[in-house]
Amino acid sequence: MTLETIELQTKAFADARAVLAERVRELDDELTRIKRQRLRGIKAAIATAAARQDELQAAIETGPALFEAPKTRTFHGIRVGYMKGRGALLWDDSAKVCTLIRRHLPDMADTLIKTTEKPLKGGLNTLSTAELRRIGVQAVELGECVVIKPVDSEIDKLVDALLASALEADAE
Known part of the structure; x- marks a missing residue:
């Protein structure tokens, strides 16, 4: 094996890689062009779907008696109706909550506080x-x-x- 042989093989690899890079670049350019072409239609479809969702929600809200039993129904692959809302837990200062957990619920601190420590x-x-x-x-x-x-x-x-x-x- 000689350095010249390695240089020739390196050139062959670089040339093959350049061809591949050019083809990927062409693909990327074409995808960008297609995205630009379709983006207006996608945005319009998003706006239409959001408007239809708002209309559907308003219709459901005006007819709660329709969903007393059963509370939900499925039409055209879409489940509509009412269900028990899931609550949310909110806090302003995580450190303060952790401190209060350690003070008032020390036995439960390991299960209520996530501790991540790694180098x-x-x-x-x-x-x-x-x-x-x-x-x-x-x-x-x-x-x-x-x-x-x-x-x-x-x-x-x-x-x-x-x-x-x-x-x-x-x-x-």
Whole structure:
């Protein structure tokens, strides 16, 4: 194996990737064009559906006696009528509620308060190896490994994902 051979293979890979990127870019452009074409119709359909929903709600509200027994009915795949409303729990200050739970319901605190605690990798990456050891974290060096990673745009990230899925399909 020579460096020239690797350079030629790298060029072949880069060329194949460029073709793939161009095809994905064309697809993305076409999807954007289609979205623009259809968006006006979708917005109109949303407005129409919202208006019909408001009309239906008003009709149901004017005829509650129609839904005494049974409370709901299904027409055209849509369930309409009345049902018992579900309440909501509201509070302004989560920390205050947690403090009051701990004070007034200490036995239930574990079931009423969600506690999430885990180390943050981003912060740990800023520590020295000695500091990591002191807090029980091991820094594992992976050694050298092959890198084939273009420095590209969002479209290229999609191309990478497509390549990865193609490789997984070949492996299976």
